[in-house]
Amino acid sequence: MINHKIMDYSSKHSKLLQFIFLLVVFLLLCQFITPSENNFLWRFPSLIAGLPYLINDSAEYLMFDWWPIEVYDPEIEEFEEKPLIQQVTRAISASILFIIGLIREIILGGVKTIVIFTSWDFVSENKWARWPALPWTVVASGAILLGYKLQGKGLAMLAGFSTIYIAVFGQWEPSMQTLSLVLFAAPVSFILGLSLGIWAYKNRKVELTLNPFLNVMQIVPQFSYLVPVMVFFGIGDHAGAIATIIFATPPMVRLTVLGLKRVSPEVLEAGMMSGCSNFQLMYKVLIPTARRDILIGVNQVIMQCLAMAVIASFIGAKGLGFNLLLSLNGLRIGQAIEQGICIVLIAVVLDRMSLAWANKQTDYFADLTFFKRHKYSLIFLAIVVAGIALSYIGTFFFRENFNYLYIVPHNKGISISDTLQEGVDWIWDTFFFTLKGFNIFLIQQILMPMKAAYLSMPVVATLSLTMGVGYIIGGIRSAVIVGGFILFIALTEWWDRALITMYLMSFAVIVSSIIGVTVGTLCAQNSYTSKFILLVCDTFQTFPSFIYLIPVIMLFGVTDTSVLIAVIVYATVPATRYTVVGLRSVPPDLHDAGSMSGVNRMQRWIKIELPMSFPHMALGVNQTVVFALSMIIIGAMIGTDDLGQFILKALSDKIGIGNGLTLGLCVAFIGLAADQVIRTWANERKKILDIS
């Protein structure tokens, strides 16, 4: 132990020296390299500027030219040459659309499912062939019943509150449209993630190939795969669902692998000894034991699915996301907040319900009568009958107008949006001039010099600095990895843009981490405040971040301040969350031991709690980087001149697929470079602290 300490001490000092040396080299490089476009030490030539073209041409060849087959189009009564891939992807789209449509029409009614089994001609001729909607009262009572069955009164109340809120505020139709998409995307992401996770757990090669993909997919901005998804699968709810699945699956895979790996070998051996088959071993032993991590995966899948609600509407998903964008375009922030709350409520209810369902134990020995066993199904049947009867009675009451007992029409409910709007206006009126001074100071004294400093770095200096940090923290391996990522970006034509993204990211991460660690530490002192702050974190994570964009522009104009404030609001969530979790997981024995040795509270925090929860906090900072990058790209909708602006621009570029994906990779590589350094460092600390 003492030996360990001494080594630690000496290596600490040599590391400090190394850092100083690195800094000197960096500054010298900055000083002596002349800024000129022809000086390749200043900016590398864009050697891989052809990459977007390559990606684009291959994708388009695959989609539009490869393996053409003759297809008869009855609509125009002609044969057409269509590429094979297009036929395959369109078949997939059609089946996804069918499932989403089916779920949607069970709740909202409609005609498309009937069309699939008959034809548009049939439906046009037979006007009776319409599927009726379930009255909202039935869906709401059904949700309450399900909540009660799964967990009890608490969940029933939550479900009741949420469904009634949605109905009363006139957001029923868009909410159910969003729900139907999520009810398809979430289970698919879950199953896909679980199977990939199991495969990776069983096969080391699969894990090794999957890992880089997962790393990249977690950070690639959603906007960069919208165009390829749309080209391959078309526009509509199915495209929204596919983009959502791409976004929601990676964390599930990762958590499955993590959970399965944590299962202790004793458990595995016990399973083998009881003569389990491979299948039984997996489903009866491993997965139930790894349940905790898998359930976190389920939670993440649901959160990610609803976080995608707004972006999915860019490629045709109906529902709350689209309406929210429409409200924002009309600057109706109050209305947008109401719609955003609906998204959060759906997320929370789905999350709690799936959790309760997974935790429910089957009672194998109960000897129940038919009525007892089917109690809930029977009650639900009664609800359906009652609801239909009620909505039938409603037709007499609301003869002239809408039948509120059947479906509350969109935007015909009550609304507190005017009050919310007044609140937003009040904030504006009260704080504007104070904030304006702050804004000018921040931009002129901090942000503009910082941005200029980033842009004045010669590329060689940036490369040596990042690689040097990688080397000092993680040795030659980290240095090569970090260097590879940075080199890739430096060889594209977007290096300057990437520097601006890095400047925005580093500012946001520093501020978010400071706020997150402070708030997290304060709240972690007490179990009530911890729970409260975690709930706040959940809310901010699913609350559509698009809503912040408009108020910040009103307060700070189309400037970097606006972008950064939106980013910081969002990126503080993981910093806070992991700080609270980290501090709360410090064993109480250690607190006691500290108190007994006579430390005061402050000393305890600095000497015991903080070091012990450092690895957790480092993971929080890591997540802060990911969140910050994703929000910086969304912040491009305010107006930045970084990579995000070009990703948005790729939506209309001729080589949009190639540009979008390459730019997405650039963003991902910035994140991965930071990830490599932080993660390696956290692992080192863990080893030193002897915790896992």
Place this chain on the structure above:
Amino acid sequence: MYTIKRTVGAIVAGIMLAFSAGTISAADSSAPIVIPTHNWSSQVVMAYVIGGIFESMGNNVEYVSADTQKVYEAIRIGDVTISHEVWQSTFGKSFYAAMAKGGVIDAGTHHAPTLEEVGVPQWVIDKNLCPGLPDYKALKKCAKVFATPDSGGKGRILEGPQSWHGAEYVDRAEALLGNDWVVKFAGSADALWAELASAKKEGRGTIVFNWTPNFTDAEGFVFIKWPPYYLGCRKQDGGDSKCGSPIGWLKKAANYKFPKTHPKAYMAFSQMSFNAGQIGSMAALVDIDKMTHKDAAKKWLADNEDAWKPYTTVGM
């Protein structure tokens, strides 16, 4: 095998073609016409209005929310059937890019002349914040009025997203206004409206990209008068960029199969043309009367039968 299939195909197609040529106006397919909805009021209401017109002719209609730039690719592939608001300078590039790849056709132009240009809200003129506006020469003297914290004391022109016109305004400001001005790209249309709203509350000068007909017309918006546009005056076309925007068009686009699958609906669509007043009244139902988009479209159709009924009987 392949060639046999192909000849059979050709023969079948030939026979079909002969038959369909025999019947002069074939009936429309019952497959739904897919209409895109974007994120601004007048476009969404007009989508429902056009959908309502198609429905009155017995067609099935479907709406799909789509991004304004990506929609042309979707029309090209056939996932979306039409687009009824193709703004020249904002979406022209995407429209022509998709057309060049094949699959998109030009389905005529609306009556409404459009102008897409930078300008100032009416109250900037009323308060006389910059004497001499809307002539562009006045801007040279009052760059300070339009300065923002991040513009370094220079006047700032807030342009739309880069995907709309590329570097056009940067070139123009450089050529006509000199060094005292910078052009900043906003990230979305929302950012433009938010900037207008906040400038109004604060009472400061602002100069933003905007267009007409638009909902801002109601409160008054004055476009800057630049030297007139002529073909080839822009830098990207080989000129010196010392010119403003042309009076533009508002076109309609359709998938190339639309005339064949829905000949009647296509006829009606190609004739459809709304003027600025009509587009304004559609938007007003939502923006001012706070109706939902669907209700607004229903009301507009009921109130303006004279305007749209004739389209449905074209060619009959």
